[in-house]
Amino acid sequence: MGNGHAYDYFRSEVQPALVSKLEEFHLLxxxxxxxxxxxxxxxxxxxxxxxxxxxxxxxxxDILAVKVSDFISFATIKSYKTAEFSFDDENELKELLK
Incomplete structure (x- = not known):
């Protein structure tokens, strides 16, 4: 299958639907x-x-059925997984706990 997703083949064909969904996100x-x-x-x-x-x-x-709340939840979880937290600096830890 390679590095991409099996549905990447359809991406250029569904671009108008992606643009439409992004316009909806922007309106919100x-x-x-x-x-x-x-x-x-x-x-x-x-x-x-x-x-x-x-x-x-x-x-x-599927593209047109995406809810903003589902996307935001996914993005939030993804950011937590990729965030690097370092509590080596005690001042940063104290600032966080204020």
């Missing part, structure tokens, strides 16, 4: 979300289990 005040971040959410969360016989309309339906 989430201006910093990129199409790469949205695609990452879809491939790692929504499409974790790959269907052998998926149709283009099903992928578009």
């Amino acid at each position: 005040g989430y201006d910093s979300v990129s199409d790469n971040e949205l695609w990452d959410f879809l491939t790692k969360k929504k499409w974790r289990k790959i269907k052998e016989e998926i149709h283009l309309y099903q992928i578009i339906e």
